[in-house]
Structure formats: structure tokens, C-alpha cells
Amino acid sequence: MHLRRIELVDVRSYDRAALHLDPGVTVLVGRNAQGKTNLLEAVLRAATGGSHRVASDAPLVRAGADLGVIRCEVVTDEGRRRTIELEVGTGRRTRTKVDGQDVRRAADAAGVLRVVLFAPEDVAIVRGDPAERRRFLDDLLSQRRPAFAAARGEYERVLRQRNQLLKQARGLTGSAREGAGATLEVWTEQLVTHGTQLLAARIAAVRALAGPVDAAYRDLADRPEPVGLTYRSSTGVVIDGHAEVDERVPDPGPLADAMRTALAEVAHEEVQRGLTLVGPHRDELELSIGPLPARGYSSHGEAWSLALSLKLATEAVLAEVGDRPVVLLDDVFAELDVVRRGKLADACAAFDQVLVTAAVEEDVPLEGVRVDVTIDGGVSQLSVRGAVA
Template sequence: MHVRRLELRDVRSYEQVRLDLPAGVCVLIGPNAQGKTNLLEAVQRAATGSSHRVAGDGPLVRAGAEVGVIRLEVETDEGRRRTLELELGSGRRTRTKVDGHDVRRAAEALGVLRVVLFAPEDVAIVRGDPAERRRFLDELLAQRRPAFAAARSEYERALRQRNQLLKQARSLPPSAREAATATLDVWTEQLVQHGTQLIAARLAAVRTLAGPVDRFYRDLADRPEPVGLTYRSSAGDLADVGAGVVPDPAPIAAAMREALARAAGDELARGVSLVGPHRDDLELHIGTLPARGYSSHGEAWSLALALKLATFEVLADVGDRPVVLLDDVFAELDAIRRKRLAAACERFDQVLVTAAVEEDVPLQGAKVDVRIEDGRSSVSPRAGGAT
């Protein structure tokens, strides 16, 4: 698939812009802080429901404006034309339209456009806290199977309710705890039910990612060490659950119940849920060493990039082939890795790349100059490229 047109009104540094984009490679060129990343961010926000730079939509609205609009025209792999429109505002619910019609829930827009974005912040997937790796898996799964986003919302709701009850029960006298515990059991079962779905989906994703990540890393880093991915669950060792890629949910649910029963005393004492997918991690190894603590800068960059490029194959395996967004990536790579990444890009249908220096990007394709004029970003496609 590919994005045919991107329109922004009052989004970040753009008062108004329309950019027609061709299939293949399009390089957005300009000095730092001119608005290049804002374009990729808008595409990612529309596709995935979130920005890679901020938690909410408020910062995406241009300073001084009340509402920002992102509108995309997309062509699917089958040649179908689709539109996706978002109205963003500080302190107001984002309004989403798909093919000109309002949708009640933002999750209903997932899958209209599929993207894989790599930005400098993504090195945190390798070197950051477990929450970064959980987010990586969940964002991949939400695009692969939009129903996953609904399951995650249900899990988060059950987790909030359960944590609230645990905090309340901690301060109750013994005589009142029995009633609170009965209510807690109801939410514990909800936690298990929805948590099992999340863990099963994550395990399947890790098993599917393992081969492509290893291949991409070896290609990019030109190193012999194999890359390993291991899902570490707070419910215990689930490595052998199920045969093949898709795990059996029954033993996952049983493991969660057993782990929650063992942790019950500690949970009441601390007032927080200690077992569930919100406490899990994706361990990454290069050779025999954990990547988080032992990878060099170059190794961490190569592994983070390999993780993102591997998601292309996982997404393309089910549904439309995603658009690849590369934000200031080539500047961080040496000449050999640049050529290897450029070779990998040849298999993608559309690649949108940002760069401060044109010569850093060894890709042939359309070129767009991005710059600030009168305090606002503007774009100037070069002849024969995007318009």
C-alpha cells in the first residue's frame, strides 16, 4: 500500500500543507527543526492511533490553533482508494473519519493504513525499560490484528479496577476485607481472561519475529552473532506453551491464576497487581549477552532497526504491506550500514525518509525540501517528484 496524499491543517509547525506522494522512495530534506519529522509523525498518528513523540494529541495542534486536522488518502495493495481523517484538539476527544464516515472508537480506524516507523527514540526498545519493549509488541499487534487493541483496553480497565480494590483493601479492617476480597476475585478473573489473550498474542508475535529480526540484524550489522528474543512472563516460564507459532491459551491462564495466588499476600500488602502482561518483558540477546546492558551504540542501533524492519514482514504476512517511515536514520549509520539499509528498502512499496543532508541517503526517488518560513513549515517538491 502507499500514501497518495497527506494534508495537514494547524498540525505542529504546519498551518496548511498538501503533499502528493508517489510510490517508492520519497526523501524529505532540510536542516534540523524545520518540520520533517512532523510529517512522519502525522502519518504514524493517523495509522496507529498514537504519536512516537508525545502521549496525547494536544501537542500536535499548532500553537495558537484550537483544532488540528490530519487527512490521508491511501491506496491499498488491491488498488482500493481510502481516506483517513483526524480532528485533533487540546482537551477534546479526537474525531476520526474513515472513508468520510465518523467512527465511534479510534480503534476502528486501525488497519486502514499500516506503517512501520523507525526514529532515534526507538533505540530505547533495546536499551530502555521493559515498558518500551511491551509497547513495541503491542503497537505491532494492534496493527496486525486491530481486535488486539480492544483486548488491551479491556485488560487495562480490569487492571485499574483491581489495583483500586487492592489499595482500598490494604486500609480496611480485617472484618471488612472478606467482602472486598470477593469483589477482588471478580476482577482477578477478568485480569486472567484478558491478560491471557495479550500474553498469547505477544508470544505468537515474538515467535514470528525471531527469524526476521535475526536475518535483518546480520545483514545490517554484518556480524556473525545470532540474535535471540525471549518473552519473560511474570506468570512463569511459558517458553514451551503450545506447539508452533500460536500458543495454547489454557496453560497461560492456569499459570496466571497460580502466580496470582502465590502473589496474593504481597499484592494486598503493596496495593498493586504484581502478575500480568503489564509486568512482562521481551529479552533481547546478541550472542550470549543481553543487549540491554552489553550492546554497543552501533549494535543497539542495528538491533532496534532490525526489530522495526522485521515488523514489516510480520504485518505484510496478514493484510496490506505497510509504508516504511525512516526518521533521520541514515545519519547515524556508517557507509556500509547505509548501503545495507538502502538494499533492504528496495523490497518496500513506499519509503518516506527524513534527512538533514541529502548525501547521507543512498536511495533513488522523489525529493522534497522542507523549511521554516515566517515561523511555519513549508514543503517544496522538486521537479519530477512529489507534488
């Protein structure tokens, strides 16, 4: 697919701006703090329902405005034109329209626009806490299968209710504690039901990613060390992404049994601590380069190359199901040496559409349209310069 047009009204540093885009490469060029990343953030928000920089929509609204508007027009791989429009504000519910019609939930807009974003913050996938890697898998799955986002929402709802009950049970005695225990069993079974769905989907994603990530890293980093992906569940299940399996999606039955068993083993400790200790919210995706774990042992260049390889592999995995995603690269080339820049440029040639930001135009060895991004009176301006061969 490709993003044909984006329009912003009172979003971040933009008063009113519109940009028509063609397939291929578009490079947004401008000094730092001109609004380049703000544009990519708006595209990501429309596509996935979230920002890679902030947790809420309030910072997306331009200072002094009540709400911001993001409008995107998309052309699918089959040539169908679709639209998505968001109204985001401070302290108000986001209003979402798909193809001109209001949708009840933001999740109903998932999949209209598909994107893969790589930004400097994504190095945290390699070097950060396990939550960063869980989020990476869940974001991939939410775009690949929009129903996954709803399943994750249900799991998180059940987890909150179960944790609340565990905290209450700590101070109960006698019949009250027995009653809480019976209720806890109900929530535990719901946790197993929804948690098994997440676990099976994540394992399938790891198996799908393992080969493409390894290939992308070897090419991008030009190094012989293999990259490994291992999913380590808090239930005790350990999955090697490179292991040969008959089916990519695992049988949920054994996963559910393992989760029930693990929860039973920590039941007493959970009540003491008032916290659910087993489930997808406590799982880990382990990344390794050669024999060493990437977290804590990778160099700056290795961490960057591996994080970028994970995102390049995401494009391949998403393209297996549905439209091919738009690739967004935020100030990536500046962090790479000449050899890796060339390798990334070769990879970009295979994508349908790429939007790139750069402070220095010469850092980007890609042919395509250049758009100058400047600040005038505190407001970002877009000026299409034309194609550069």
C-alpha cells in the same frame, strides 16, 4: 499499500500543507527544526492513534490554533482508495472519519493506514526499560490485528479496577475485608481472561519476529552473532522465540492456569502493597546479541542495528496479514556508516513505499523523489523538487 496524499491543517509547524506521494521512495530534505519529523509524526498518528514523541494530542496542534486536521488518502494492495481524517485539539475528544464517515472510536480506524516507523527514540527498545519492549510488541499487534487494541484496553481497565480494590483492601478488617476479597476474586478472573489473550498474542508475535530479526541484524550489522528473543512472563512462563513449535499461537489454557497459580502465590503481598504483581504489564522481552543481553552490553552501533532490525522485521510480520505497510525512516541514515547505509538501502528496495527524512541529502543512497522542507516565518513549507536517480 501506499500513502497517496497527506494534508495537514494547523498541525505542529504546518499552517496548511498537502503532499501527493507515489509508491517508492520519497526523501524529505531540510535542515534541523524545519518540520520533517512533524510530517512523519502526523502519518503515524493517523495510522496508529498515537505519536512516538508525545502522549497526548495537544502538542500536535499548531501554536495559536484550536485544533489540527490530518487527512490521508491511501491505496490498498488491492487498488482500493480509502481515506482517514482526524481532528485533534487541546482538551477535546478526537474526531475521526474513515472513508468520509464518522467512527465512534479511534480504534475503528486501525488498519486503514499501516506504517512502520523507525526514529532515533526507538533505540530505547533495546536500551530502555521493559515497558519500551512491551510497547513495541503491543504496537505491532495492534496494527497486525486491530482487535488486539481493544483487548489491551480491556486488560488495562481491569488492571486499574483491581489495583484500586487492592489499595482499598489494605485498610479493611473483618467482614469488610472478606467482602473485598470476594470482589477481588471476580476482578482476578477477569484479569486472567484478558491477560491470557495478551500473553498468547505477544508470544505469537515473538515467535514470528525471531527469525526475521536475526536475519535482518546479521545482514545489516554484517556480524555473525545471532540475535535472540526471549519472552519472560511474570507468571513464570519463558518462551524462546527461536524454539521449534507446532503452532505459532500458544494454547491459552496452560497460560491461564499459570497466571492463576502465580496470582495465588503473591495474593498476600499484593494486598500489602496495593498493587497487581502478576500479568502482561510486568512481563519482559529479553533481547540478546550472541551470549550477552543487548540491554547494558550492546555498543551504540549494535543497539542502533538491533533496533532497526526489529522495525525491519515488523514490516515483514505485518505484511503476512493484510496490506504491506508504509515504512517511515526518521533521520536514520545519518547514524549509520557507509556499509550499513548500503545495507539499509538494499532493504528499502523491497518495500512498497518509503518516506525518509534527512538533513543532508547525500546521506541517503536511495533513488526517488526529493521534497525540500523549509521554514518561512515559523511555518513549514513543502516543495517537491522531483525524482533523483
